[in-house]
């Protein structure tokens with residue numbers, strides 16, 4: 001696991017973009033695993049900026065998103081489908097037919113997404129991290145082998161995500177569909193971004209703690225090519 005600590009969020013986002021740009025420059029047909037949440041927003045801004053200013057092309061890029069809420073329409077402003085369009089897809093030349101997000105509410109729908117994922121190799125999987133160490137929506141206790149599945153969100157995640165739903169926990173969907181840890185670990189390379197003090201405990205447990213299903217992100221210690229890009233606050237509890 002390579003850990004890069006940056007002065008602030010802006011620098012972190014630029015650094016993360018360097019990692020992504022290297023992948024898409026070497027392989028203009030790259031398959032990207034994309035993530036939502038506030039953590040990657042800065043990276044998406046860098047992608048859009050580079051596309052607009054330097055013409056970096058996404059014409060032959062394919063994307064698969066990590067997760068999506070269950071029980072809200074995909075046109076809901078807080079769906080991850082809407083998030084991806086707002087922050088990235090509507091601003092670069094990725095072909096709509098090459099973008100994929102989990103859709104549906106049953107395990108059969110999740111199995112169908114997993115089957116799609118198994119047909120490809122994700123060259124770069126982007127991740128954020130939850131305050132309880134979740135990645136995607138793989139909450140503590142999720143099996144390390146899990147494929148794409150339907151998840152009941154934990155209280156900690158419902159609370160954290162209520163900020164997107166008028167600070168009303170009752171408005172937050174209680175379930176989601178998420179790529180599993182097994183699906184994530186098949187990616188060739190993983191790029192995880194985290195910022196802010198609220199993530200410091202989760203980051204420490206991911207990087208320095210034991211590999212345990214209680215901290216889903218700790219499994220990344222077993223992946224051969226992970227780059228973690230942090231701001232100072234998220235890195236503040238690391239021992240070195």
Ligand SMILES: N[C@@H]1[C@@H](O)[C@H](O)[C@@H](COP(=O)(O)O)O[C@@H]1O
Nearest residue numbers: 036037038039128129130136137
């Ligand atoms: N499902 C998402 C994750 O993919 C994300 O990484 C995490 C952190 O979100 P944020 O970046 O907004 O802190 O929580 C959400 O619940």
